[in-house]
Amino acid sequence: MSLLNPLLAIGAGALLIPLLIHIFNRSRFRTIEWGAMHLLESVISQNRRRLRIDQLILLLIRCLIPAVLAFCLARPVLTGGGLLGDAPVALAVVLDNSYSMEAADPGGTRFTAAVESACRVIGELPRGSQVAVVLTGGRPTPLF
Structure with missing residues (x-):
């Protein structure tokens, strides 16, 4: 704490x-x-x-x-990863694929950085967790 x-x-x-x-x-x-x-x-x-x-x-x-x-x-x-334990969670990841996310940064585009961050968060989830990824540039489209 x-x-x-x-x-x-x-x-x-x-x-x-x-x-x-x-x-x-x-x-x-x-x-x-x-x-x-x-x-x-x-x-x-x-x-x-x-x-x-x-x-x-x-x-x-x-x-x-x-x-x-x-x-x-x-x-x-309260801080720390022990709060949730290993219980599965439901996560919705909303990615913005509008033109502003295509701006180039020194490490690539902003959209690429957002996808990498989302993959990192999804990779740390406990087994049995549910994930929904939605693209929001224009009409929202669920990917999976």
Whole structure:
């Protein structure tokens, strides 16, 4: 797998922003002792573990959102020949045999280069693949 915009993957470092906000906000509160709190301490101690787990899950989600966004903006692409495997495919090759393709290049005509490219692609197909070759100069004619 590769990334089309690898520099945007640096934005995954933005996952530190919610973590830093969480750390700085935790130390900001002061504990004040007052009489009614003693009545609620048993309830708070029972719910403390569940609340802490809920807060950690929420923090994890907040950290993953910028990381996933940066990864998506970097546009990941799966590459390699192993994606299709050896499964047969259906391929349609459209060759332009108009006058513009008869222009001479240093290696021959453009039409000859197109035919050679098509032969190279067809030669790399797995066994059992179906190929249709169509000429489009004027009225389209299927060759085979």
